Amino acid sequence: MSKFKLSLIASALITLVACADSTNNSSLVADVNQGNNCKFESSPSNIQFDSVIVNGRVMDPGCGFDDIRNIGIKDGKIVAITKDSIIADKIIDASGKVVAPGFIDFHIHTNTEFGFNLLMRDGVTTALELEGGTYPLKGWLADKSEKTPVNYGASVAHSGIRAAVLDGYVHPDGNLIEATLGGDLAKNFQWSVKVSNTEERQQIVELIDNQLQQGAIGLGITVGYYSNGASSPEIYDVIKATGKYELPSFVHARFSGQKPPTSGYMSLAEVISAGAISNSPMVLQHFHNQTLSETRDAIQMFEDANANGIKVIGEVYPYNFGNTFMFADFLQPENYGPGFGRSYEDIIHPDGSRMTKESFDALLKKAPQTPVIFYGAQEADMNYAVSHPSVIIGSDAGPLFDMTTGKFAAADADPKNVKGHPRSAGSHAKVLRMAREQKLMPLMLAISKMSYMQAQFLATSGISSMHNKGKVQLGTDADLIVFDANTVTDNADENYAAFATTGITDMLVNGVQTVKNEQVISGVNPGQPVFSDLKK
CATH class of the missing domain: 2.30.40.10 (Urease, subunit C, domain 1)
Structure with a gap:
């Protein structure tokens, strides 16, 4: 063990x-x-x-x-x-x-004073951009130096390096969420659909190595957004580049859903095997909204991996609905319906309206970078994951929008006019409330799952x-x-x-x-x- x-x-x-x-x-x-x-x-x-x-x-x-x-x-x-x-x-x-x-959040995407204020009110003292990551790290760090109220850090973004190699696109501040919401990466799809050749894969690996040498906290892989572009050999190569230094990989795995052959469970196995072979510790982020009814099976896989010396940990947020972009691979009708067992009505527009086939198709064509809420895991599966002793909590806190201006919420925005996902404001307090009201777990365990376990994982993984x-x-x-x-x-x-x-x-x-x-x-x-x- x-x-x-x-x-x-x-x-x-x-x-x-x-x-x-x-x-x-x-x-x-x-x-x-x-x-x-x-x-x-x-x-x-x-x-x-x-x-x-x-x-x-x-x-x-x-x-x-x-x-x-x-x-x-x-x-x-x-x-x-x-x-x-x-x-x-x-x-x-x-x-x-x-x-x-203070709580340590592996999974944030916010870059605004408004967003950090909400995280602090929710108990977060260290907010890390590890799933999406950043590229280049230097610009991202410079943008936060001496003006961030909580501790901060980031992984190197596989997606950002793909964009650099395949599209020649580099965001000056390394803020890939901002680049996506601004339309840059949403309109230029080569990074998300092109299969890299041998030369391009080598360039990707070299750039990852360079960013790891600069102190990036491992590698962020969001292959769920480019499942048709990144080959399995490429995923193996980038995890291997990280395992070379025994640094961790933080993964939004390739598939979401419970229908074979493209199930969330199978996509977790793809990256766990690469991590096991190359010695890269693995965090499977928000996995419950990918594995759905197979969430308990996924946790058992993590348990078995650890029992055999393979360092794997699962992370969830305490909601059975997520937040993503319209263009996300897993949200497309051919997957979301049969894979999730959901319908268009389970996708919610930023204005609060439920989608129809017509409104979905129109918005995907007009503004594919639009953020939407979508329902995934069932409540019972989510509760099981939230309370499991070996699963950690992460918020996946993203940008919030002021509907009166159409822009990121400013520090003085009226919360009543701000839209987005509630996980950006209340993930950690919700876990504490669930522990109290639903008796899901002891208070000490709830605290551990939001602080100590994260610190221990990183401290024993090269940080x-x-x-x-x-x-x-x-x-x-x-x-x-x-x-x-x-x-x-x-x-x-x-x-x-x-x-x-x-x-x-x-x-x-x-x-x-x-x-x-x-x-x-x-x-x-x-x-x-x-x-x-x-x-x-």
Whole structure:
């Protein structure tokens, strides 16, 4: 059994046991501390803290620690976790609330102040563009330097490099979602339909290697959008290029649906096998909306892979409907109907109207880059995936649009006029609410699936700086959230996609407070870039 698999099992067991007796768990904490080198301090020396969080229920999924403590922070790090009284000029009173590691989201596509504000209200302290990725990385990072409130990083985008090689198109800021929505990539389809020749494949591999050397967090593969263009040998070659450095691949797999031969389940097997052979750890993103009724079978495949030393993890968002572009391969009628068991009425226009064959055909011809909502997995399959101990949570947060201007929502946009997918605003709070109201999982496990498990996956996959995140322990980064476990609620839905989460009252990123009393502190940008260990 792989060390990664054992780590996930241990984390799940610790969180389950800790939650079973959160009122008297001192012996558990002692045992866990000894076994996992967890670091806690009972009697801090005379430290002049930058800020303190007092009287909170500290929950650390790394060790299963769950008890009332005070936390001292200095120079962006946690330097005290104690029952003793501690003071500082900046004090957050967390009485009656949980103090937990900030959430780490592998799956974001937002690039606006409005979008980041919603993510912060939802508890996200590290927002990574890993599924879609970016190209070129340098331009993308420059666009975010010193003006991003959360930690940030990206994979190298297979799709963006295909566009560079096959179409000669490079977005100056590496923002491929913006390029698609702007029509550049939606109107020039060579990157999505052309099968690369041997020379072109070699160019693609060389460019990926170059971006990995610059510190990209692995490779983002969205072959679900170019399933007829990228051959299986090309997919193998690009994963092999990533596995050369034992860096991870983040995959939106080739097919979506449950009808053979182009089932979502089969497309997962394609990339898992490539990762296993080439030693590239694998994240299968939003897989439940690809495997649908075969979601439980897919999770079993991940479990079996890990049991045999193949590092694979599945990711889902807590919704049974997704958000994509009209031109997406999997949304076309020949696939969506028979493959998903859905109809045109299950596709929703940005204005909220349900599609018909006529409106679908007209919009696909006129504006193929239009973002739409589509229904996929059934509720029971989604709930099973959301609550499974080895599955992580990612939002797939995308751009939101102000319907009064027709543009990306500005920072001061009225949420009532903003459309998109509610996952951009409430994915993490929804998981916490589901844990509370539906009893899907213990609270500690829910927190772990949104913080610790992500950090551990990256930390053991060539991004060692992530060892300091996803935990509430001495010496770890002070990326922390404070929330009311009894009231935390997602407020966004299909009709009002930009209604912010309530109940997450405070947030610190690298020790700097960015949310206070449920209000984002404007102009505070302590976010730092996340690089792979290849970054010189």
